[in-house]
Amino acid sequence: MTSKIALNKPRSFVLLNGDEAVARGAIEAGIKIASSYPGTPSTEILEAIAEVAKDFGIYAEWSVNEIVATEVAAGASMTGVRSIVSMKHVGLNVAADAAMTLAYTGVEGGMVIAVCDDPAMHSSQNEQDTRFFSVHSNLPLLDAGSPQEASDMTRDAFEISEKLQLPVIVRLTTRVAHGKARVRLSEIQKLARKAKFDKAGSRWVMVPSNAIRQHRTLQHKLAEAKKLVENSKFNVIEDNGKKVGIVGSGVGYYYARSILDTKKFSWLKLGFVYPFPTDLVKTFASKVKKIVVIEELRPYIEENMQRLHMEFLGKDQLGLEELGEFTPDKIRAAFSRLGLCPEAEEQEVLDLPPRPPGLCPGCPHRAFYYALNMVNQFVNCDPEKCVGCVICEYACSWEKEKVFNPVKSRIRAIRLDPLSNAAIACKICKDAPCVAACPEKALAQSTEIGVVTVDEDKCNGCGWCIEACEYGAITLHPTKQKVIVCDLCNGEPECVQFCPEGALSLSGKTTDKIVTGDIGCYTLGVLPPVNTVQTCLCMGAGISQAAGMFHAGVKDKVFAVIGDSTFFHAGMPGLLNIAYNKANVCVIILDNHVVAMTGHQPTPGSGKTALGTNAKIIGLRDVAKGLGIDKVEVVDPYDVKETTKVMREILDYQGPSVIISERPCPLKIEKGPVREVLEECNSCGVCVKVFGCPAISLTAARAEIDPNLCWGCGVCEQVCPFDAIRSTG
Amino acid sequence: MKLDLVFSGIGGQGIVVLSDIFCEAALLDGFDVAKAEVHGMAQRGGSIVAYARIGDKVESPLVERGKADVILGFEILETARVLPMLKKGGTVVVNMKYIPPNCTVQGSAELKKPQDLVGMVRKKALKVHEVDGAGIADKVGNPIVVNTVLLGALSALPENPISKETLEKAICSRLKPKFHSINLQAFQLGRESVLLG
The missing domain is CATH 3.30.70.20 (Alpha-Beta Plaits)
Known part of the structure; x- marks a missing residue:
């Protein structure tokens, strides 16, 4: 399907999304190397290149993370060939260490860093504006507002990169990257460059003496870049001789054009936005009476205009925010506020139940979370809410004995002091003392969920277990003379459902273990009814956050959940760190052999490369052992009983440990019997x-x-x- | 000429593929095209909306609220959800399939009756075509072709400027040859359901 990006038919039109258009632009520029780490909405750039790589003699790879990918592309560029590295906005944070100093060393062959921002966070943990990374790093930046621009800008960015000897950033946003539009193709260049590295080039060695010189060189390059932006074909004035002029970049500019009668305004489209085209904007300002600025996310154009002491109507006057993505509706509301277009008609608000995405049927993550949740759950009572109404006792005795008789209840309401009450049921202790105390071996504890069961044939009502229980959670049945104890009603306790004060809950998930999460499909484990995941910060963070909590002295066992690809990406240093610094953290690697969330790209554990060739499978068990973890267990999450048993054991284990929960993503395999x-x-x-x-x-x-x-x-x-x-x- | 379309359904129903085929066909017939959708982040099972805009000159890919000429709904609740997108006098093609969302099953949101949802659709739209996608797909012999049935229904609307032949060509160039005949049959039956219905 995407092979249309390989079409050698200049001037013909094809339907491409912004990512595919970047790929096409790179191919038109004659790239030799492409590298990336998957991340929505940038993934399809490398996918599209990889699909046709062989036809153009391109080497394409999924690198293990974005900084590695950037260094691969940089290394290729240092030998004089053209390279592209692509990533999502947060990937650029990972790559920042390399990118910042690449601005000093510069490049030899053209190098493009394609970055996709995700305003409104359709699939991200924050919304950054990469234009400001250019301000930070001094790397020139082209801001694409449509697939056509994405293609043209990428192709030309290689020329700019070679002219300035700097990497150039091409920025897309979600609606450009995942929007499809008609794209006019250009010529595919064939560059016959041989890779050659200048071993004597001191500019590659960033020791301070060289770096100081290179920093000055960068300033000279920026002065050159300044000349380019003033005359760039991506910065265009459409002078319609009108009073109001609209300046914008990105897709927001095109929403404005869709809504307004374009002939009634003058327009300045900014595409090559860093360095800022000061003179061009001043020229435009001289042609109009009033300027309106339209830009998604941060006020980049506005701040530059403020610096020039120019007057304009910006976000404040338009009522547009610095967060979220623009929509045509927001743009219409903004312009109608200024009286420049009619207001939108009111639409009836419909009250409909939401349908959020969730883990798929058959997802092994759900199965694993179920098992983890089932470790040590119990009926918990909040004394702040409990009023001592004893409805829980009635609910329990009715459920278990079909009578309304509190004496036959497995939960007991008690008065703690004159002002507070609580209800007590079995706390599902580890190595339950009641079980140990029973002389008749009538009590047993389930290895999966820790529930204490009573064998009525063996129980003689001696009451030793009642003595042994420090909570007073076991009672004697008044007529049978056998002990009774809470069995959690198969995971849905009646008492919890009937508690009118909401004082009772089935907990354990949050009260006896901490579960840090990470970035991937498995983050959806935060949603009900799974409710397992308690944190999500950035790639690989869960392991080290867990370590920090342990060293801070939390009393609960800390689990860190991470996917296989995220583990390879950023989890390995964190694991080495807990191994060496002895954190009592259990790291759970959910291994589905694939980068599932972004659409099934291969991982180092999959045995496949981006080009479809076979590769050595890097085993997670070996990696964990190699990083210094002694306790490594592999479980099959589809086997709930066994998984729960292993998780119960690990609760007591002292020291760093790894559980590998191994099952392929169900979308990758044949359906099992329904x-x-x-x-x-x-x-x-x-x-x-x-x-x-x-x-x-x-x-x-x-x-x-x-x-x-x-x-x-x-x-x-x-x-x-x-x-x-x-x-x- | 301009046509603003909203496709709405549930992740996994083939909305992205179907809107792709429609836009490829529009391009073949010489129109300017822009479309938008969001993928990634385990979209399966969640609400999915795709926008397609075709015309002589299209500047941006998102449809404005109250401006869509046609809604093509793959499921009843998801069709109702995008009704604020529809213009006055707009047309809705709705697949008569109702899938209650999980939050209503799990008890955190109130369940809506499908007939009430269809009522909302009828109240807002000037013209509603209710398509029995599953029934027609059954006739063809494979539940997977429901979305092609809907494309057939869409093709029969007076709003659609793209020729039948071009749409058929676009279907065939997107799908593997072994699926051509079954999909063309589904397309035809979908068409007829609107033309004859």
């Missing part, structure tokens, strides 16, 4: 409300599995407390 619901189903809802598989829905009578959505993982079968789900295979 599951079906049997007559035994009583609609308890565990599969939907606790496990949360989107293929299962719930009616009053029973659960239903949609055979089209079911991926056949079979985890629901293990989760169902009533054995009411089975395989059709």
Whole structure:
């Protein structure tokens, strides 16, 4: 499909998204090397290049992270060939160390850094404006507002890069990168350059004496760049002889053109925006009475104009914010505020339930989170809320004994002092003392969820367990003379549901373990009903945040969840750090053999390269051992029982450990046998409300599995407390 | 000439592919085209909207609220969700499939009745074409072609400036040859459901 970027038909039109257009521009410029790390919305740049790489003698790779990718591209450029590195905005933070000093060393062959910003954070953890990275680094920047510009700017950026001997940034935003439009193709250049490195070039060695000289050189290059921006074909005045002039960059400029009658205004489109084209903007200002500035995110153009003491109407006057993405609706509201266009008609607001994205049916992450959540859950009571109404006791005795009799309840309301109450149920202790105390071996503790079970045939009502329990959570049944203890009602305790004050909750997830998260599909584990993930900062952060919490002295065990690709990207230094500095952190690597969130790019553990060739599989167990972790376990998350058992064991383990939860992404493999619901189903809802598989829905009578959505993982079968789900295979 | 289209449905239903095919066809017929959608971040199971704008000159890819000529809905709730996009006197093609979102199943949001949602659609749109996508796909023999049925329905609207032949060509150039005949059949039946319905 994307092979149309290889079409050798100059002047013909094809439909390309902004990423593919960047790829086309790079191919037109005759690149030799392309590198990247996947990240929405930039991923398709390298994908498109890799697909046709062979035809053009291009080497393309998924590097393990963005700084590595940048260094690969820089190394290639140092030998005189053209290279492109692509990444999302936050990837540029990772690559910043290299990029900042590359501005000093400069480049030999043209080098383009394609960066996709994500205003409104469709798929990101922040919204940066990469134009300001140019201010920070002094790297020239072209700001694309359409796929056509993305293609033309990328192609020309290589010329600019070679003229200035500097890497050049081409910036896209989500609506450009993932918007498709008609793109007019240009000639594909064929460069017959041989890679050659000048071993005596002191500009490559950034020791202070050289770096000071190179910093001065950079200032000279910027002066040259300044001349280029003033005459760039990407900075264009459309002078319609009108009073109001509109200056803008990026896609927001085109929203304004869509909404307004273009002939009634004069226009200045800024594309080559760093360094800032001061003279051109001044020229434009002299042609109009009033200037309106339209730019998404930060006020870059505005700040430059302020520096020139120019008057304009900007975000403040237009009521446009520095956050979020522009839409035609926002632009219309802004211009209508100034009386420059009619207001939008009111639209009825519809109150509809949301449909957020979630983990897919069959996702091994959900299965793993279920197992992790099931470790040491118990019914917890908030004494601040509990009023001592004892409705929980009635709910429990009715559920378990079909009578309203508090004496037969497994939960007990007590008065702590004259002003506060609490309800007590089994706390699911590790190595439960009640079990150890029982002389008849009537009590046992489940290895998966830690629930204490009573064998009524063996129990003689001696009450030793009642003595042993420091919470007073075990009672004697008044008529049977056997002990009774909370069994969590298969994960959905009745008492919790009926508590009128909301004082009771099924917890354990947050009260006995901390789970730091990371960047990937598995971050969606923050959503209900999974609710496992408690942090998400940046690539690889979870491991070291966990270490920091441990060293700070938190009493709970800290787990750090990270995907395989994120681990290779930024998790390895963090793991080495906890191994060496002895943090009692359990790092869970969710290994699905692929970068799933961005659309299944290969990882170093997949055995495939960007070009589709085979590669050595880098095993996570070996890496973890090599980084100094002694305790490494591999689990199959589809085996809930075994996974929960291993997680329970690791709770007690002292020292750094790694659990590798290994299952391929279900979207990569054949569907398994679909599951079906049997007559035994009583609609308890565990599969939907606790496990949360989107293929299962719930009616009053029973659960239903949609055979089209079911991926056949079979985890629901293990989760169902009533054995009411089975395989059709 | 201008046509502003909104495609709305659930991740995994093939919205991106279908809107791609439509825009490729528009390009073949000589129109300027711009479209927008968002992918990545585990979109499966979540609301998905794609915009397509075709005309003699198209400056930007997003459709304004209250300006869409046509909504092509893959599911009833998701169709209702984008109704504020529709212009006065606009047309809606809706696949009569209702998938309650998980939050209503899990109890954190109130469930809407499908007939109420269809009522909202009828109230806003001047013309509504209710398409039994699953039924027609069943006739063809593969549930996967529902989106091609909808493309057929879209092609039969008076608003659509693209020729039937061009759309068929675009379908074939996007899909593998072994899927051509089944999709062309689905396309035809979708067309007829609007033309005859």
